Structures are given as structure tokens and as C-alpha cells.
Amino acid sequence: MAGRARPTLRCLREDLTLAIPRADTPLEDIGHPLLAKIGDRFADDETPRERIAAIDDQVLFKVKVQRWRGAVWVDAGIPWLVAAGQREEGSPDDFYAALAAHATAARARYNAGHSPALTTTTYIGDLLPGREDELRWRAESATRAERTLRAAVHRLVRESLLDGQEHAVMLDGAALGIQVLADQGHETYVAIRIIGSYRGGSSRRSSVSYPGARPTHGCRTTRCRSGQWPPKNRSDPTSWTQPRPRSSSTSNHDPAILPDPTASNAPRP
Numbered sequence: 311m312a313g314r315a316r317p318t319l320r321c322l323r324e325d326l327t328l329a330i331p332r333a334d335t336p337l338e339d340i341g342h343p344l345l346a347k348i349g350d351r352f353a354d355d356e357t358p359r360e361r362i363a364a365i366d367d368q369v370l371f372k373v374k375v376q377r378w379r380g381a382v383w384v385d386a387g388i389p390w391l392v393a394a395g396q397r398e399e400g401s402p403d404d405f406y407a408a409l410a411a412h413a414t415a416a417r418a419r420y421n422a423g424h425s426p427a428l429t430t431t432t433y434i435g436d437l438l439p440g441r442e443d444e445l446r447w448r449a450e451s452a453t454r455a456e457r458t459l460r461a462a463v464h465r466l467v468r469e470s471l472l473d474g475q476e477h478a479v480m481l482d483g484a485a486l487g488i489q490v491l492a493d494q495g496h497e498t499y500v501a502i503r504i505i506g507s508y509r510g511g512s513s514r515r516s517s518v519s520y521p522g523a524r525p526t527h528g529c530r531t532t533r534c535r536s537g538q539w540p541p542k543n544r545s546d547p548t549s550w551t552q553p554r555p556r557s558s559s560t561s562n563h564d565p566a567i568l569p570d571p572t573a574s575n576a577p578r579p
Contacts, residue, residue: 314338315348315382317391318439319446325394333449344394347375348382352389364410367417367430368438372406379405383438392437455482462486467500476501483507 316337322328326342338345351357351373362370362381370392373380381393395405413432420435421427462479466488469477476489484506492498 313388315345315352315389315391316340317342317345317394318437319442320437320440321391321394333446334453336450336453337446343375344373344378344380344391347378348373348380348389348391352382352384362406362409364406365413365432365434367413367428367432368434370434381406381409381437385439390439392434392439459486463488476503 317326317340319330319337322330322337322340326344328340328342331337331340351359351371360372362372365381368383371382371384373382373391377396377398379395379397380391383390383392393409395408397405410432413434416436417428417431417433420433459481462481463486466477466479466486467490470488470490471492474489474491476487478485478487480486484504487503487505489501490498491501
């Protein structure tokens, strides 16, 4: 199954004539009929796809919706919209014929300045994702990491609410464990433990709130100790949290509750 479709920045600016959104909006979130169609067509590997036969230096696929026509290039499971255009009603112009003419001319220009010459009849390297697309992908990484973390926290809280036990998941090298105590009817306690360093790329603090939940005292620098959960004095959250000691030791967690993220049998998402 492929990832979500995204356009190259060149295609977004020149072909779709859309403004480039802020980096906290991934390009795959852009609303456009072509991107939606690509998402449907490439969601299942068994869905038939038509290759653009006139392009022979890379594998490009056709995508059509309404009057829009597009060329899709797949890399590492991500379908990229690398070129797009509209079919004018009653016009003899064909988007794919124009794409082939562009690629043929680009091949001639490439061969004029490079050796050895290309043996293919076309060259579309100028349309494929480049340096600016790589930089854009990296800039969006914080948003993706925050979304992944938020979804994981929501799932762990739901699972813990069902049985009252701690549930854990591995997130990019770190173990995240959550246990919810909500059996009093009027108050809810949430214990969160993180072992390791989350390398999701987000420098922003992620906050996930739940109605009725009481925050733990000093939650950024605390850990739940074995035998101190659930809290003995539920009116005072500090009765079950203690400051994390400043130590270089890597074994300051209770493996009976949350596994070491370096262990081979640690749970993974």
C-alpha cells in the first residue's frame, strides 16, 4: 500500500497554480481533485494503473479526473504528482502528448551538455522531486511526528480505559506507556511514562487533554515508581509521582511495567 499522494513544489506552483502552504500543513493535505484521485488509485497495489508509454526514462502513470490530467511517479511508496494540466473542451491539444514533447526536448538539451549521452528517447529528471522537495519534506517532519504521537496517545488512553492497565508502544526508539485510573466517577488520573529519547523530529511540546483528567505535578520531570500507582491519596497527585533523579543510569525504569526500548521483545506499533 502506497503512502499519501503529494505534488512536487514545481507542479504545485506552475501546473496546479496553488499557493505553497506553511510547513505545518503537509502537501498531502492539499485539497485537489487530482491528488484525491491519486489517493484512490494508489491506495491498493492491486488497482490497475496505466503507464505513460511515451516516457521511457522513468515509469510514469496516468491519472485523470474531470478535465484534469496528471503524471504520477512513485518513489519509496509515495506517489508524486510531477506534472499536471487541463484538457480544454474541444481542443486537439493532449496533455500527455505535450508531456512527451517536453521530455523529448529535455533529453536533447541534456545530451548536448552531458557525456555519455542518454540512450532513452525522453528525459524527465527536471520534473522529479528535487532538493527543494527534500527540504520541504524535512520541514514537515515535526507535524507528522506530532500527529503520530497524538494518535498513539489517544489509542493508549482508550485501551487503558478498558482494562485499567498500562499500555505501551514504541515510537521511533522510545517507549511510551500510559495508564488511566477512572473508577471514581468524578476524577481521572493519567500516568505517562517515557523511556528513551523520542526522535520524531518535533521540537514543539505536544499536549493532549482529556476532559476530567487531573494533571500530575511536575509531569515533565516525573516518573511513576513501582508500588506508587494507583495513588494512595487520590486528592494529592504528588503522592504517586516523584522527581526523576538526575542519573546517568539507563535502568531507572520498572521492566515489569514498561519494557526497555532496546530489548528485542519490546512492543512495536
